[in-house]
Amino acid sequence: MTQQKEEMTLTEHLSELRKRLIYVLSIFILGLVAGFLVADPVYQYLTKAETAQGFVLHAFSFWDGIGIYMKIAGLFSLVITLPFTVFQLWKFVSPGLRPRERKATLQYVPYVFLLFLIGLAFSYYVVFPMALSFTSSITEKMGLVETYGMKQYFSFLFGIVLPVSLLFELPLIIMFLTGLRILNPIRLRKMRKVAYFVLIFIAVVVTPPDFISDFLVMIPLLLLYEISVFLSGFVYRKQLAADAEAESRYIRAEDKQSVV
Template sequence: MLNESKSEELSREELAMTLFEHIGELRKRIIYILIVLVLGLILGLFLADPAYSYLMSQEPVNGMKLHALSLWDGIGLYMKFALVIALLFVIPFAFFQLWAFVKPALREREQRAALTFVPMALVLFLGGLSFSYFVVFPMAFNFTTDVATHLGLEETYGVTQYFSFLFSVLIPISLLFELPIVIMFLTQIRILNPVRLRKMRRLAYLILVVLGTMITPPDFISDMLVAVPMIILYEISVFLSGVVYRKQQARDAAWEEEFGT
């Protein structure tokens, strides 16, 4: 009895140590991400000026005068640009840190497969930026200006208001484009599977439609032009999750056949 109680105490201590080690490791990864975020913001401050000049030379703002309505508008604008530029570095680095955190629990082949998600995260984020800037934002901008013209309003825009509107469209859509990577990664580490995703399909559709209506002008066409690609992205995510899951099942079956259950 005495030996059993001692072994139980040791197992509890080992479990507590393992838990604290995981928390410490997670804390270290989060600190790394915050450091890269700060460095990305600093770099973004240097790149904000050429990025601002480029956007001001493009439609629909090309030739339109924007006004500073506050002494802080210029500084706030630099910070907004710096944040978007920093996300280009933070998102793939955050995926890499997440991979490094769960790496000990993965088999060697799963580690290599999960590592490929890091560059894919950057590609999808850039794809989301392109889609939101060249498709969704002009549609949203034209809708709002048409309403102002219909009401006979003189259009005078503050630079902060314009770019806040721009980034409120760009950032959410760009982050939603990471959905396939997130689902594939969670499938790779065996948290999600395609069966569960198919059961969640109706709820997922509802959430995506609601998000689409929140970041677009209040008209049916605009909502559908955003919601439909989001739903397609979800279905692509389910398909890719199925690909990962079937490979896992095949590897597990081969493992059991070779070494037993």
């Protein structure tokens, strides 16, 4: 009987997970449709921006233009879908949370969109111009004529902007996982060396191979991790206080029953 109940519970969980994934996929598809509507103005802005001035972009295949529009639509859909995905994740795990934890973790969802936009602005207006300037200077020193395809230009752009933007979600993700009691500041401090190594590696990979560019990206990433540890500690202390209060109420209730 118990085994059958566990199997039904597992089936219900899988059914709930499938429902949440369908919701996320539906929003992503709707975001793609909306993304195609804004793809042209976004493309015009990106190609007329200061970083793109001086470049004449070429189409080397019939599908280059459509491919760029699809990438822009995909990025737009990702921005729209990301907070909704986090909300669906919260809906999936919330039945196993205490009421206090359920309320505490829900408040992180709106900030997913805000942090992604901040990361998007930082990567586009700071990191990408540095990378483009460095590669162009090397090309100029080699005496080469800069002739770029639009596909290569936007692949280079999105290859830098998207990873850095997602990394700006780190503090929120760690707070969310701390709220779910998966992480805590003690564990984060123990894995600080490994985390630093990973973040430095990411900074070196997504930036031009010069120390200044690496340093300008590396410092914000390391600060993001330390902010994440601090915020995790804040959430963790509130959890301990709530647990202590609940235990105190339980002890008082037990004492009253023993007196009766």
